[in-house]
Amino acid sequence: MSELLFADYVPKNLEPINSIGAKWLRLLAAMPLESVAGGKRVCVKMHLGGGTGFTTIHPFFTRKLIDRIKAAGASAVFIADSPGSVATAAERGYTAETVGCPLVSISGPDDRHVRLTPIQPPFGAFNEVEIGAEIVDAEALIDFSHIKGHGACGFGGASKNLSMGCVSQRSRGAIHALEGGLDWDRAKCSHCKICAENCENRAISFTEDGQFDVFYHNCKFCQHCVLICPEHAIRMLGGRYRDFQRGMALTTQAVLAGFKPENRYFINLLMNITIFCDCWGMTTPNLVPDIGILAGSDIVAIEQASLDLIREEKLFPGSLPAGWALGASGHLFEKIHGKDPYAVIAFLHELGLGERDYTVHTLD
Ligand code: SF4
Ligand code: SF4
DSSP states (O other): OEEEEEEESSOSSSOGGGSHHHHHHHHHHHSOHHHHHTTSEEEEEOOOOOTTOOOSOOHHHHHHHHHHHHHTTOSEEEEEEOHHHHHTGGGGTOOHHHHSSOEEETTTTTTOOEEEEEEEEEETTEEEEEEEHHHHTOSEEEEEEEOEEETTTEEESHHHHHHTTSBOHHHHHHHHHTTOOEEEOTTTOOOOOHHHHHOTTOOEEEOTTOOEEEOTTTOOOOOHHHHHOTTOOEEEOOOTHHHHHHHHHHHHHHHHTTSOGGGEEEEEEEOSOOSSOGGGOOOOOOSSOOOEEEEESOHHHHHHHHHHHOOGGGOOTTOSOTTOOOOSSSSHHHHHHSSOTHHHHHHHHHTTSOOSOEEEEEOO
């Protein structure tokens, strides 16, 4: 059974020492960062967001983490994310001055500084990924993640931060391509656009040359378009979001393989839990009250505990987009996105990356 540390967002009284900022400092002090990061070149992997989104991890939490890593004796520390997010990070409050260390692109400014890494075991044609060289060349990895929903896989956390956030755009596309899903027969299509108009998730569009295009990030595999098409031009190839999740798990494994287990650490912030991933480049209402911060050395346990802490009964009225309704079964994120968020955790566990059983030690 894996052990996790937890700082509860809810203060027992209104003394500043019981606020989440003060608890964060105590949580940092309790982390074994001397052994994880001491004497090492440390990469802190974050999702720095984009566009007008501002509910990524607040620079305050980032700065205190960087200070703690330095105090633990790291030989160097830097924050890494994809080239686009790093290029605009200052607009959202992340600069070398505010966070206390350099912000670097995982793969250089042009996304070409990568290391081809095998996927083990290969998943069909998905057998290698391009991992950013800055990730590969680091000696210790702190996976510092914001928990939120995700249209393609149900939720985004520690695994999503590594698998989609540590690879080149080409490899990110290859992982998304595993979703597959809908097959369209151009010969049958009359271009009435009924499918696009009736997709409540706005996943369907048509290119200028009349090609059917599905944005699988949004698609819930509800089959509404399949059923409504008067020409029977669309058919379902199978709910392949699980293939996407397996691709995420395999890529997570490939990233982690570059680090000794004792030089990996995971921190999940359960705050500003929004419906979509930070890659959407916008902020939407929080779905549930802020929960707190989990930390530990087991990626499976921390992902499992993060999902377990997000409770449907806490859903804020009015926090879902207009016209959205909850599905019938599963975790809150499954009821929202139609995809079982625990599936990726099951794949991570299957790969031997950690334990689904955990105990939580809540800090005072
Ligand atoms: S509903 Fe069917 S026929 Fe109409 S545009 Fe969509 S795929 Fe083509
Ligand atoms: S399966 Fe549902 S969500 Fe996906 S494109 Fe069709 S109508 Fe939209």
